[in-house]
Amino acid sequence: MILLALLTLTDVTAQAGISFRHDHGGSGRRYIVEIAGGGVLAFDYDADEFPDLFYINGSPLPGTNGPRAGNALYRNLGDGTFRDVTEQAGLAGEGYGMGGAASDLDNDGDIDVLVTAFGEDQLYLNNGDGTFRSRGRESGVADDRWSSSAAFFELDGDGFLDLYVANYLDFTFATHRECVSPTAGISAYCHPQEYGGVADVLYRNRGDGTFEDVSAASGVAGLSEGKGLGVVALDFDDDGDSDLYVANDTTRNYLYRNDGGGRLTEIGVEAGVSYNEQGLAEAGMGVDAGDVDRDGQLDLVVTNFDFENNTLYRNLGGGFFFDATSAFGLGAVSLTELGFGCDFLDLDNDGWQDLVVVNGHILDNIAEIQSNLSFAQPGQVFRNEGGRFRDFTASSGPAIGRPRVGRGLASLDFDRDGDLDLAISSRGGAAELLRNDGGNAGGFIGLRLVGVASNRDGVGARLTLELEGRPWVDELRAGSSYLAQNEMTLYVGLGSAPKAEGLSLRWPSGRVEEIQSLEAGRWYVVKEGVGVIR
Amino acid sequence: MTLALVAVLFLQEAMSLLDQGRRFLEERNPAAAERVFRELVSQSPQDSRANYYLGIALARQDRTEEAIVVLENARRFAKRPNPSILYELGTAFSKLERWQEAEEVLKQATELVPMEAVMRLQLGWVYYSKLEGERARAEFERVIATSPSAIAFLYLGLTEIGLGRNEPAVEALREAIRLETGLLEANVALGKVLARAGRDEEAKPVLVRALQIDGSNAEAHFQLGLIALRRGELDSASRSFDAAIDADHEHLQAWYNRALVAERLGRGEEARACWARVAELRASGAEDPEAKRRMRARTK
Numbered sequence: 001m002i003l004l005a006l007l008t009l010t011d012v013t014a015q016a017g018i019s020f021r022h023d024h025g026g027s028g029r030r031y032i033v034e035i036a037g038g039g040v041l042a043f044d045y046d047a048d049e050f051p052d053l054f055y056i057n058g059s060p061l062p063g064t065n066g067p068r069a070g071n072a073l074y075r076n077l078g079d080g081t082f083r084d085v086t087e088q089a090g091l092a093g094e095g096y097g098m099g100g101a102a103s104d105l106d107n108d109g110d111i112d113v114l115v116t117a118f119g120e121d122q123l124y125l126n127n128g129d130g131t132f133r134s135r136g137r138e139s140g141v142a143d144d145r146w147s148s149s150a151a152f153f154e155l156d157g158d159g160f161l162d163l164y165v166a167n168y169l170d171f172t173f174a175t176h177r178e179c180v181s182p183t184a185g186i187s188a189y190c191h192p193q194e195y196g197g198v199a200d201v202l203y204r205n206r207g208d209g210t211f212e213d214v215s216a217a218s219g220v221a222g223l224s225e226g227k228g229l230g231v232v233a234l235d236f237d238d239d240g241d242s243d244l245y246v247a248n249d250t251t252r253n254y255l256y257r258n259d260g261g262g263r264l265t266e267i268g269v270e271a272g273v274s275y276n277e278q279g280l281a282e283a284g285m286g287v288d289a290g291d292v293d294r295d296g297q298l299d300l301v302v303t304n305f306d307f308e309n310n311t312l313y314r315n316l317g318g319g320f321f322f323d324a325t326s327a328f329g330l331g332a333v334s335l336t337e338l339g340f341g342c343d344f345l346d347l348d349n350d351g352w353q354d355l356v357v358v359n360g361h362i363l364d365n366i367a368e369i370q371s372n373l374s375f376a377q378p379g380q381v382f383r384n385e386g387g388r389f390r391d392f393t394a395s396s397g398p399a400i401g402r403p404r405v406g407r408g409l410a411s412l413d414f415d416r417d418g419d420l421d422l423a424i425s426s427r428g429g430a431a432e433l434l435r436n437d438g439g440n441a442g443g444f445i446g447l448r449l450v451g452v453a454s455n456r457d458g459v460g461a462r463l464t465l466e467l468e469g470r471p472w473v474d475e476l477r478a479g480s481s482y483l484a485q486n487e488m489t490l491y492v493g494l495g496s497a498p499k500a501e502g503l504s505l506r507w508p509s510g511r512v513e514e515i516q517s518l519e520a521g522r523w524y525v526v527k528e529g530v531g532v533i534r
Numbered sequence: 535m536t537l538a539l540v541a542v543l544f545l546q547e548a549m550s551l552l553d554q555g556r557r558f559l560e561e562r563n564p565a566a567a568e569r570v571f572r573e574l575v576s577q578s579p580q581d582s583r584a585n586y587y588l589g590i591a592l593a594r595q596d597r598t599e600e601a602i603v604v605l606e607n608a609r610r611f612a613k614r615p616n617p618s619i620l621y622e623l624g625t626a627f628s629k630l631e632r633w634q635e636a637e638e639v640l641k642q643a644t645e646l647v648p649m650e651a652v653m654r655l656q657l658g659w660v661y662y663s664k665l666e667g668e669r670a671r672a673e674f675e676r677v678i679a680t681s682p683s684a685i686a687f688l689y690l691g692l693t694e695i696g697l698g699r700n701e702p703a704v705e706a707l708r709e710a711i712r713l714e715t716g717l718l719e720a721n722v723a724l725g726k727v728l729a730r731a732g733r734d735e736e737a738k739p740v741l742v743r744a745l746q747i748d749g750s751n752a753e754a755h756f757q758l759g760l761i762a763l764r765r766g767e768l769d770s771a772s773r774s775f776d777a778a779i780d781a782d783h784e785h786l787q788a789w790y791n792r793a794l795v796a797e798r799l800g801r802g803e804e805a806r807a808c809w810a811r812v813a814e815l816r817a818s819g820a821e822d823p824e825a826k827r828r829m830r831a832r833t834k
Contacts, residue, residue: 371668
């Protein structure tokens with residue numbers, strides 16, 4: 001057993017050379033769009049095996065003057081520092097960005113980027129030389145509705161990544177309303193219930209860097225009441241294809257079962273993941289999937305509004321989940337926080353997925369409305385102690401517990417020291433990079449995947465192994481949390497085990513790679529049909 | 535007849551009407567009391583006491599807006615600030631969720647009689663309803679410091695729940711139950727808060743006790759159903775949800791979980807019937823009262 005008391009999340013933002021600051025663009029008119037951004041993506045844009053960071057920015061809204069600050073791409077130099085390469089990469093972007101996702105969309109060996117927006121979403125294809133080109137509307141994804149989180153996944157098993165984009169509210173400047181708090185009698189951002197929802201969008205990848213909207217044919221377009229903020233792809237029923245879970249704000253969450261042939265069926269209510277145990281829709285924000293009880297099934301977490309718990313849905317198998325928030329010790333510890341970014345990750349390499357959540361209210365004057373709440377709120381670390389979580393924030397160093405208006409959260413091992421670090425984005429605040437110091441007291445292996453029949457990055461691949469007599473399972477994802485993406489590495493904490501044994505890697509193509517043993521403390525590259533190549 | 539004698543007779547008649555009206559109030563016959571006090575007010579429109587009692591008679595018939603008009607008269611005609619009038623007025627404002635006005639008059643009342651627990655409890659309740667938990671807690675703690683009661687601890691416990699402070703809530707609710715074992719609301723609230731913290735073993739006997747107090751308490755049955763569900767005891771959960779539904783046919787949460795249990799047990803027809811009921815209840819706006827309270831207090 002590793003002593004997590006030795007783990008500290010150290011703020012290294014300044015020394016790493018990251019100076020990004022999010023601009024919500026507000027002028028005091030309280031357009032609801034100001035509350036939601038911005039996101040952060042961790043991906044290796046230059047294929048040097050060091051994950052880079054991409055922060056997505058808002059832009060001035062009516063009533064505000066000044067230039068757009070732009071998104072920021074930080075190249076990881078491999079020595080613990082980053083350099084802003086936004087301009088040469090061509091990723092400053094335009095419009096009011098929200099979040100996005102990144103993966104190799106044309107299977108040419110480099111990672112492409114989608115930026116979601118309040119306005120047209122933008123797809124940037126990687127030229128392989130450190131620069132990107134925008135396909136503009138030709139890409140087929142330039143939907144101008146208010147988009148939030150996105151996830152790439154294989155819908156139809158054709159070896160190209162398809163795309164799900166969660167859309168939020170039917171808000172425009174023309175439909176803007178001025179709202180007041182009835183108790184405090186002061187101006188406040190409107191409740192999302194003041195605006196209608198918008199149907200999400202499903203795109204099929206044509207394979208040439210362009211996408212086709214298949215929302216209608218797939219069954220996604222019919223659900224227009226949802227107010228989507230978070231999305232994660234997972235094979236919840238372990239049938240070999242990727243399903244989707246969508247967190248909606250104040251409306252029921254969706255679970256789409258992939259029925260093959262490009263068809264998704266929404267089964268959230270019957271499966272027990274649309275509502276909390278009270279049968280109530282919550283204000284879903286961020287979402288992640290992970291096997292928190294090591295029973296071989298992927299569970300789900302959704303972050304919610306204050307005085308709603310972050311909800312943990314335990315996967316019971318057979319297509320059923322149940323709200324196990326209280327049973328897992330998460331019931332009373334997240335009540336006064338408003339959660340956004342969330343990540344299941346093994347912070348201390350003990351083989352159990354811990355949970356990190358970043359919080360921050362949506363009302364900038366919430367303290368005047370409700371005196372025990374605050375706009376900026378501390379982040380939280382929950383340590384998984386054999387299937388039950390314990391609040392470990394106070395023992396993780398001061399940085400994570402510092403108040404911020406947290407939104408995006410992504411995990412990556414930026415310094416390649418064998419433990420997962422955190423990148424955080426805040427609404428209207430400074431970006432943060434928290435280095436994990438001490439998490440690598442336990443062993444680990446990291447797997448980067450190279451798909452052949454499957455998509456090039458192996459997104460959707462499912463790794464299973466047995467660790468200390470219990471199953472361990474996870475999948476590779478491109479897009480999760482809130483407006484965010486983790487580094488695309490399958491990362492296994494091994495505790496004191498000197499090696500991982502009996503690994504089985506199921507690719508989206510259906511091919512299964514059996515790997516007998518991998519020594520702890522190393523990163524490996526696994527190629528589909530070949531096995532470990534490095 | 536001299537003028538003095540007329541005055542005495544008039545006063546005697548007024549006193550007699552006042553007593554009569556009060557008796558009707560004690561007998562819980564506010565409509566009869568209203569008739570009597572209206573007669574008194576018609577005789578002496580500027581009689582603060584007559585207006586005060588008329589206000590109470592109206593408030594007890596849930597005619598709160600009329601009560602406020604009359605109580606405002608009572609307040610205006612009183613020779614000096616009267617805490618009882620202010621309290622009734624504050625309670626009436628609270629009923630209409632006119633929190634600012636309720637706070638204002640109840641603060642005046644508690645300044646006049648700082649040790650009066652009932653008034654301070656009501657002021658605390660106003661703060662609680664305004665989502666001003668810290669101020670609510672301060673009021674309840676002041677009451678407890680001078681005249682501890684099960685109700686004061688119950689309110690404190692509910693406030694602590696509202697503040698997201700689980701352990702202090704548990705302590706306060708346990709104290710409420712120690713002072714009054716049969717206080718149903720305290721038992722149910724304690725059972726809920728323990729269950730939410732994952733302390734099912736402690737929650738279960740508290741909820742069972744709540745059902746001993748009132749076997750038809752839907753919330754206690756529902757919480758026991760959730761505990762059984764967490765343990766994977768589907769049949770037991772199903773029975774508890776059924777009992778909750780029997781006690782309250784509009785208990786959306788119980789219907790919802792009943793549907794999920796039926797799904798898991800493979801009872802498709804039963805599940806469909808429950809889902810249909812869930813849909814009906816949602817369409818009729820049945821939802822968690824606490825969520826509604828918070829929603830109302832947030833933004834419009």
